[in-house]
Amino acid sequence: MWNKRKGIEAGDTVILWLTRDAVQPLVVTPGKELNNRFGVYRHSDFIGKLYGSKISSRNGRGFIHVLRPTPELWTLALPHRTQILYVADIAFITAMLGLKPGSIVLEAGTGSGSFSHSLARTIGPHGALHTFEFHESRVNRAREEFQAHGLSDIIDISHRNVCKDGFGLENAADAIFLDLPAPWDAIPHVRTALKKDRAARICCFSPCMEQVLRTVAALNESTFSDVTMYETLLRPSEVQPISLQSVDTVADKLKIGEVQKEARRLRQIEASVGGQKRKLEELDSAADSADSNDGTTIQQQDPKHNGPALSKTTIDTAIVSKAPQEVRGHTSYLTFATLLPVAAVTLWIAEEKASADGL
């Protein structure tokens, strides 16, 4: 995995955080210069600085932050050769496949290696990721990156068309992830590659429903069970501060409401009986002044509260998050399934047969 040193050295891959939307990787190379709208920086300026440091530009035009790479930051910063998986899907797939340190995982295709980096961290040095890609230059670029990031002991990448030639592995993997245009063509090979002595899992990532339907048919045909499809939807959350009123203020407002209700009731009585005019005027004027002062008048009249009115009406704020009803985005359909262990399947077939024979 990426180095764990506190300080930056020549040759390190760092992540430059320019803005929230501008995050880029950089290999620190003495003698080179970085020139962008946030200023001019010599790579040598980064050497010896702590990861996470804020560095000011040489021409005083701005600053940047220099961060230690993580799989999440790499996903934001990596050079795209293909469409990639982002953290929402990565987290969900990792959890639903039950991946953990020591897991043996197969992935096809590798693409830009976004998911591969997260997988490598999850399974750790005791696990193994065998990743497959049929586009040769993508294989070479990904291999270089895995090597540079210290992941070669965990990830092994092969140049291979998995739909045509399979995975070249038998009874080997705890889980398989397919991000391919035609995953159904690879599913018979997946059956061969998954372990048979335990429940093994598969996930297929597809952007459209027609692909999902063909994948589900292929999974059923290859005796996978528990076939379930999830749609990943993106819903933005708006985070904003709101005012919090004190209990006293709210209680006083309720009292004002009571006064107004009473005034209404008396007005009705006056209309029918008359004679309550004076009381009614008093109540109306109390309600009016309470209305215009946002509760302060009643607070001042309240013998329980002798302090200055402001201390009781002090308004705190809290940060809340609101999700608009409308759903804004869709990333993918994720189809999961389980290949049950041979023993369990054999037992189930025997039981089915026995019940059919009326035993």
Ligand code: SAM
């Ligand atoms: N999940 C990857 C990531 O997060 O970076 C992106 C995968 S990309 C969308 C799909 C990749 O599958 C492409 O690079 C493509 O070349 C590869 N591919 C398509 N069909 C394949 C096959 N039959 N065997 C191996 N790789 C294949």
